[in-house]
Amino acid sequence: MVKTFPLLAVACLAAAAAGCGSDAPTPSGPTQTLSPPGIQSPTDNQQVGTVRPALTVRNGSSTQTGARTYDFQVSDNSTFGSTLFSKQNVEEGPGTTTVQVDVNLDPPTTYYWRARMNQGGASSDWVSAKFTTKEGGYIQPGALLDLLTSGGTVGERFGSTTFVGSRGIRLDNANSYVRYQLPTTVASGEFSMEVEGLHAAAPGNKLAIFSMAEGTGTVSNNPFEMFAQYRGRDGNPPNCITFKAVYGGSAYQLEFGYSQRASAVFSLNAGTTYFWQGTWNANAFRLIVKRGGIHGTTIYNRAINAPGGSYQPNPHVAYLGSNSGAMGTDAGSFPGMIVRNVWLGTGPRPSSLDSGEAVR
Numbered sequence: 001m002v003k004t005f006p007l008l009a010v011a012c013l014a015a016a017a018a019g020c021g022s023d024a025p026t027p028s029g030p031t032q033t034l035s036p037p038g039i040q041s042p043t044d045n046q047q048v049g050t051v052r053p054a055l056t057v058r059n060g061s062s063t064q065t066g067a068r069t070y071d072f073q074v075s076d077n078s079t080f081g082s083t084l085f086s087k088q089n090v091e092e093g094p095g096t097t098t099v100q101v102d103v104n105l106d107p108p109t110t111y112y113w114r115a116r117m118n119q120g121g122a123s124s125d126w127v128s129a130k131f132t133t134k135e136g137g138y139i140q141p142g143a144l145l146d147l148l149t150s151g152g153t154v155g156e157r158f159g160s161t162t163f164v165g166s167r168g169i170r171l172d173n174a175n176s177y178v179r180y181q182l183p184t185t186v187a188s189g190e191f192s193m194e195v196e197g198l199h200a201a202a203p204g205n206k207l208a209i210f211s212m213a214e215g216t217g218t219v220s221n222n223p224f225e226m227f228a229q230y231r232g233r234d235g236n237p238p239n240c241i242t243f244k245a246v247y248g249g250s251a252y253q254l255e256f257g258y259s260q261r262a263s264a265v266f267s268l269n270a271g272t273t274y275f276w277q278g279t280w281n282a283n284a285f286r287l288i289v290k291r292g293g294i295h296g297t298t299i300y301n302r303a304i305n306a307p308g309g310s311y312q313p314n315p316h317v318a319y320l321g322s323n324s325g326a327m328g329t330d331a332g333s334f335p336g337m338i339v340r341n342v343w344l345g346t347g348p349r350p351s352s353l354d355s356g357e358a359v360r
Helices: 009-014 258-262
Strands: 003-006 032-034 038-041 054-058 069-075 085-091 096-100 110-119 128-130 137-140 143-146 155-157 159-162 169-171 177-181 189-196 209-216 226-230 242-247 253-255 274-280 284-291 297-305 314-323 338-345
Touching: 032 110, 038 128, 054 069, 069 169, 085 096, 143 177, 143 314, 155 284, 169 177, 169 314, 189 209, 209 274, 209 284, 226 274, 242 297, 253 297
Parallel strands: none
Antiparallel strands: 003 032, 038 054, 054 096, 069 085, 069 110, 110 128, 137 143, 143 338, 155 177, 159 169, 169 338, 177 314, 189 274, 189 338, 209 226, 209 314, 226 242, 242 253, 274 284, 284 297
């Protein structure tokens, strides 16, 4: 839609005392016609191959001369009642104008975007379209997201692993794992995921659900080793949930003794989804496990205060499962577990990762 604007209207507001008050006649003069820009990319209903798309419009037009700029917005709703990304007064480019979204959008999610042209204090109508972000995930400083539900991963696969459709990735044996090399250290954050395939009396002892360490050597005996475990039939005691976190060396080791582990024995069901969440900072490490997904029943919630040190692995490497089985230093990954909707970051877990899984 083309908008026209009397060029003297702004002057009237600034000079009301000089005869442009409410009782004064409307001045005549040339009008400014702004034709809105056109959507170029992403086009309506396009699936983009990123979570940070570039937004491009074909430049609008005007009957007047002078500098033209553009406003861009991205929202999760078509009314744009709230915006996730907003950039104003972007300088016009030759023929087209582009802005880069500089925040991580959730995959795969539909978003709405719009743009308009500005000139001389006036703005054109908005033009809008919607797009869907890619399936998969991303690794950015301070944020790792890996859905694992579309046959791909942002990590590296080691050993025998199998994608099982929308259920995620299966670690086929204790020597299988997925490794994530983080671009920066996450000294305080969350590592969480949904897990199926856990069952009582699995072969082995210290079977890892997830782990972290400094560098790509074995997680075991690392100065920053961190394990969340569902122990097997040799787990001392079998079938207990527990964890270990080391804050820079053996003097700063957080680990429960036998009596605490014995009070956390569970017979988990391979057909049920469990939500596993580890959180840490300079003061403590906490492990939470819920039966039935993120909104399910909490069956484990324990923490140990850190007596000193800080969690500063450099480089910081995270794992689904653990590499310690493949390196022969520990029992390794829980064999046969299926993992999806993985989050590791300094901020809270994105709500879009909630699969709504119910207890089965």
